[in-house]
Amino acid sequence: MSAEDMVKSRIMIIGATGNLGHHLATAALRSSHPTFALVRPSSFSDAVKSRTLATLSDAGLVIIKGSLEDEASLLEALRRVDVVICALPAKQALDQKLLIQAIKKVGSIKKFIPSEFGSDPDKAHVSSMSYGFYTRKSEIRRVIEAEAIPYTIISCNFYMSYLLHSLVQPGLMVPPRDEVTVFGNGNIRGVFVKESDVAAFTINAVDDPRTLNKVVYLRPPGNVYSMNELIEIWESKIGNKLKKKYKSEEELLAKIKETPYPDNMPFIFIYSTFIKGDQTYFEIEESGGLDGLTLYPNLAYTTISEYLDTLV
Amino acid sequence: MSAEDMVKSRIMIIGATGNLGHHLATAALRSSHPTFALVRPSSFSDAVKSRTLATLSDAGLVIIKGSLEDEASLLEALRRVDVVICALPAKQALDQKLLIQAIKKVGSIKKFIPSEFGSDPDKAHVSSMSYGFYTRKSEIRRVIEAEAIPYTIISCNFYMSYLLHSLVQPGLMVPPRDEVTVFGNGNIRGVFVKESDVAAFTINAVDDPRTLNKVVYLRPPGNVYSMNELIEIWESKIGNKLKKKYKSEEELLAKIKETPYPDNMPFIFIYSTFIKGDQTYFEIEESGGLDGLTLYPNLAYTTISEYLDTLV
Numbered sequence: 001m002s003a004e005d006m007v008k009s010r011i012m013i014i015g016a017t018g019n020l021g022h023h024l025a026t027a028a029l030r031s032s033h034p035t036f037a038l039v040r041p042s043s044f045s046d047a048v049k050s051r052t053l054a055t056l057s058d059a060g061l062v063i064i065k066g067s068l069e070d071e072a073s074l075l076e077a078l079r080r081v082d083v084v085i086c087a088l089p090a091k092q093a094l095d096q097k098l099l100i101q102a103i104k105k106v107g108s109i110k111k112f113i114p115s116e117f118g119s120d121p122d123k124a125h126v127s128s129m130s131y132g133f134y135t136r137k138s139e140i141r142r143v144i145e146a147e148a149i150p151y152t153i154i155s156c157n158f159y160m161s162y163l164l165h166s167l168v169q170p171g172l173m174v175p176p177r178d179e180v181t182v183f184g185n186g187n188i189r190g191v192f193v194k195e196s197d198v199a200a201f202t203i204n205a206v207d208d209p210r211t212l213n214k215v216v217y218l219r220p221p222g223n224v225y226s227m228n229e230l231i232e233i234w235e236s237k238i239g240n241k242l243k244k245k246y247k248s249e250e251e252l253l254a255k256i257k258e259t260p261y262p263d264n265m266p267f268i269f270i271y272s273t274f275i276k277g278d279q280t281y282f283e284i285e286e287s288g289g290l291d292g293l294t295l296y297p298n299l300a301y302t303t304i305s306e307y308l309d310t311l312v
Numbered sequence: 313m314s315a316e317d318m319v320k321s322r323i324m325i326i327g328a329t330g331n332l333g334h335h336l337a338t339a340a341l342r343s344s345h346p347t348f349a350l351v352r353p354s355s356f357s358d359a360v361k362s363r364t365l366a367t368l369s370d371a372g373l374v375i376i377k378g379s380l381e382d383e384a385s386l387l388e389a390l391r392r393v394d395v396v397i398c399a400l401p402a403k404q405a406l407d408q409k410l411l412i413q414a415i416k417k418v419g420s421i422k423k424f425i426p427s428e429f430g431s432d433p434d435k436a437h438v439s440s441m442s443y444g445f446y447t448r449k450s451e452i453r454r455v456i457e458a459e460a461i462p463y464t465i466i467s468c469n470f471y472m473s474y475l476l477h478s479l480v481q482p483g484l485m486v487p488p489r490d491e492v493t494v495f496g497n498g499n500i501r502g503v504f505v506k507e508s509d510v511a512a513f514t515i516n517a518v519d520d521p522r523t524l525n526k527v528v529y530l531r532p533p534g535n536v537y538s539m540n541e542l543i544e545i546w547e548s549k550i551g552n553k554l555k556k557k558y559k560s561e562e563e564l565l566a567k568i569k570e571t572p573y574p575d576n577m578p579f580i581f582i583y584s585t586f587i588k589g590d591q592t593y594f595e596i597e598e599s600g601g602l603d604g605l606t607l608y609p610n611l612a613y614t615t616i617s618e619y620l621d622t623l624v
Contacts, residue, residue, distance in 0.1 A: 041483055041571070045578040047473035050485040057485070065483065069572055161359035171353055171377065173362040173369070259353070260381055266357040 009110060009207050010034040012077060014068065014099070015087035016056065017049040019161070020117060023199035024085055029059045031203050038077050040067040068095045074102040078109060083206050086115035093136040097143060104147045111212070112151045113202060114140050120155045120215065123287075125276040126268055131261055133268075152211040155289070156198040156218045157191035157279045160307055163266060164192045167234055167308075168227060168274070170266040175234055175311055180242040183252055183270050186228035189280045190273040193218050197301040201292045204299065215289040219280065222303030227274055233305055237312050249275050321422060321519050322346040324389060326380065326411070327399035328368065329361040331473070332429060335511035336397055341371045343515050350389050352379040380407045386414040390421060395518050398427035405448040409455060416459045423524070424463045425514060426452050432467045432527065435599075437588040438580055443573055445580075464523040467601070468510040468530045469503035469591045472619055475578060476504045479546055479620075480539060480586070482578040487546055487623055492554040495564055495582050498540035501592045502585040505530050509613040513604045516611065527601040531592065534615030539586055545617055549624050561587050 011028045015021035016037035028035040037056070043049040053063060064080065066073025078084070084103065086096055093115055103109045114137075121127065121134035122141065144151050158164070166172035168190075169181060193201075201218055205211040225233070235241055247255070252275065256267045272278040284291045293299075323340045327333035328349035340347040349368070355361040365375060376392065378385025390396070396415065398408055405427055415421045426449075433439065433446035434453065456463050470476070478484035480502075481493060505513075513530055517523040537545070547553055559567075564587065568579045584590040596603045605611075 041575040042577055044478065044483050044485060045475050047477045050477055054485040067572070067575060163357050165359045165362055166356065171356050173356060173366040260379070263353040263379060265354055 008033045009082040010036065010080065011083045011085060011203075011206060012036040012038055012064070012081040013085050013087065014038045015115065016061070017043055017052045018087055018089070020159070020195050020198060021087035022052055022056065023196045024087055024202060025056050025061055026059070027196070027199040027203040028206075029056070029061060033203070033206070034062070035060065036062045036064050036077070036081055038066050038068075038073075039063050041065055068099055071098055071102055074099055075106060078102055078106040082109065083111045083113070084109055085113040085202065085206075087117070088115040090118070090133055090136070093140055096140055100140075100143050100147055100149060103149055110150060111206065112144065112149050113154060113206070114144060114151065116140070116153050117156045117198060119157050119272065119279050120217070123282060124272055124278045126272040126278070129256070130268055131265075133265070151213055152205050153215040154198065154202050154205065154218070154292075155215055156193045156201070158193070158269075158273070159198070160192045160194040160302070160304075162192075163269070164304065164307065165311065167230055168270060170270070175308070176242060177238060177240065178243060179245060180231055181245050181247055182227050182231070183247050184227075184249055184275040186231075186244075186246070186274075187226050188274050188277045189224050189226045189229075191219050191224050191279045192304055192307075193220060193223055194302040194307070197299075200299055200301070201296060204296045205292075208295065210295065211290060215287075216292045216295065217284045217289050218292040219284070220293055220301050220303070222305060223301070224280065225304060230304070234308055237308055320345045321394040322348065322392065323395045323397060323515075323518060324348040324350055324376070324393040325397050325399065326350045327427065328373070329355055329364045330399055330401070332471070332507050332510060333399035334364055334368065335508045336399055336514060337368050337373055338371070339508070339511040339515040340518075341368070341373060345515065345518070346374070347372065348374045348376050348389070348393055350378050350385075351375050353377055380411055383410055383414055386411055387418060390414055390418040394421065395423045395425070396421055397425040397514065397518075399429070400427040402430070402445055402448070405452055408452055412452075412455055412459055412461060415461055422462060423518065424456065424461050425466060425518070426456060426463065428452070428465050429468050429471075429510060431469050431584065431591050432529070435594060436584055436590045438584040438590070441568070442580055443577075445577070463525055464517050465527040466510065466514050466517065466530070466604075467527055468505050468513070470505070470581075470585070471510070472504045472506040472614070472616075474504075475581070476616065476619065477623065479542055480582060482582070487620070488554060489550060489552065490555060491557060492543055493557050493559055494539050494543070495559050496539075496561055496587040498543075498556075498558070498586075499538045500586050500589040501536050501538045501541075503531050503536050503591045504616055504619075505532060505535055506614040506619070509611075512611055512613070513608060516608045517604075520607065522607065523602060527599075528604045528607065529596045529601050530604040531596070532605055532613050532615070534617060535613070536592065537616060542616070546620055549620055
């Protein structure tokens with residue numbers, strides 16, 4: 001059976017009013033999946049969330065009232081769909097535990113895509129200093145494995161809305177035009193992918209049997225650069241060279257230590273990505289993962305250069 | 313000295329990227345106050361918050377890096393301004409304690425407008441069932457009084473972005489066109505004020521000596537209606553009568569009890585407002601408060617009818 005012949009799975013999205021979630025809902029509807037969203041009743045009292053839901057609802061989204069704390073609502077919702085995608089704030093990762101138990105109980109869910117995204121938590125060198133950011137996600141992986149829930153994990157690395165708008169200069173609102181700080185030697189590569197593109201890759205993976213129980217990594221060409229490369233791209237756009245200041249690994253670690261949580265999180269992510277190379281130090285295939293670009297070579301996406309064009 | 317002769321106070325806003333906060337910053341800048349925002353460094357890593365700050369910065373906002381947990385940054389920031397306005401999420405109300413100690417220590421702040429807004433927490437009949445929503449705000453009032461910090465409190469009642477978009481029907485995204493639920497007898501009045509109008513009233517109160525150590529209540533004509541009146545206004549706009557279903561006080565209390573927190577909060581606020589009358593049961597002057605409309609009769613604001621026009 002070719003992919004074209006397949007019946008499109010019914011997808012339920014949890015967190016559909018959020019940053020990634022509303023792109024997931026839009027992408028699922030565009031791909032003609034019957035698309036559902038589990039929405040907690042209190043979301044309807046907020047005009048902004050309600051407007052998002054109304055727009056998605058007009059596009060065909062079916063709203064199911066329920067919450068991750070209410071098992072009865074979860075069981076009822078799960079009986080109406082084939083695939084569950086979770087897109088929660090990272091702090092709430094552990095709130096997926098009851099959902100996983102409910103998926104186990106119902107037994108009919110073909111695939112669970114947990115609220116992970118970001119970088120691979122099992123590959124990060126900064127787990128112990130991340131205030132649970134990565135350990136919570138790893139813990140959810142272990143629960144999924146222990147319960148033998150069919151899954152796909154999307155490792156999309158950085159969202160484009162994080163850090164890139166300042167050219168990875170915490171504290172700046174726009175990219176610098178005179179002086180720039182380089183962390184480490186500036187040669188380690190990180191990855192930035194636009195949220196709507198992450199959503200499109202994710203929805204493509206839903207009914208793809210190749211992705212069953214696999215981690216799909218996103219490293220699109222044009223979206224994987226070192227700090228030195230990012231600076232060079234930016235310099236060519238503004239027609240001006242920046243003065244480079246270097247911050248060593250030791251200085252960055254000191255900065256992380258002296259800055260209170262959560263304000264030090266951006267520096268922790270920079271340390272992980274541009275010093276330790278957590279987003280790119282491993283070969284995808286060797287690690288047992290799949291490359292999203294190899295799976296879906298024809299998917300259009302926004303490159304870093306295109307994104308930076310909007311900031312010139 | 314007339315109000316026109318006064319030098320405009322330097323205002324610092326805490327929470328300037330938030331729902332009310334960015335309106336406060338805009339209103340302060342429009343009124344030609346030297347305007348500052350205390351911004352935690354991690355806010356700059358978020359493209360949305362950064363864009364808000366960049367826009368406000370273009371309009372003249374001065375950004376001071378710091379946080380409510382860092383006393384040194386608070387003391388330094390407080391020495392640069394005359395007035396502090398806090399606009400935090402309700403859950404974070406107690407995070408103002410260190411700020412209040414710092415205001416006390418610096419000794420030069422002419423006025424503190426705490427993160428209260430909403431309904432008067434000392435007047436609410438639902439404090440004990442509000443999961444700390446009102447008790448935290450009352451606690452902050454007591455700390456301010458105990459430390460003898462000069463203050464003004466703005467009691468603006470409901471924001472227009474809360475509940476009104478569905479005509480006070482939790483679970484609906486837009487106002488109903490066939491059937492509507494009335495809570496209680498439908499004759500108790502509540503108040504809805506648009507966030508940008510709340511901000512304008514607040515900024516007017518900053519340098520007004522009449523508001524020193526007072527609570528300013530907002531009950532603008534055209535913004536104070538019972539559920540029956542709201543329904544009547546909506547019916548006249550859509551040219552159609554709605555079928556009314558009534559939910560008694562007992563039924564509403566049962567609903568609050570059976571619905572898990574935080575999804576029951578909208579029902580608690582409805583109970584407080586449209587059954588107990590917490591926003592309107594008391595006379596403003598008798599309670600020792602000031603009426604924002606009496607203070608600033610010429611301020612333009614959006615009425616409920618004008619808001620509902622946008623939903624027809």
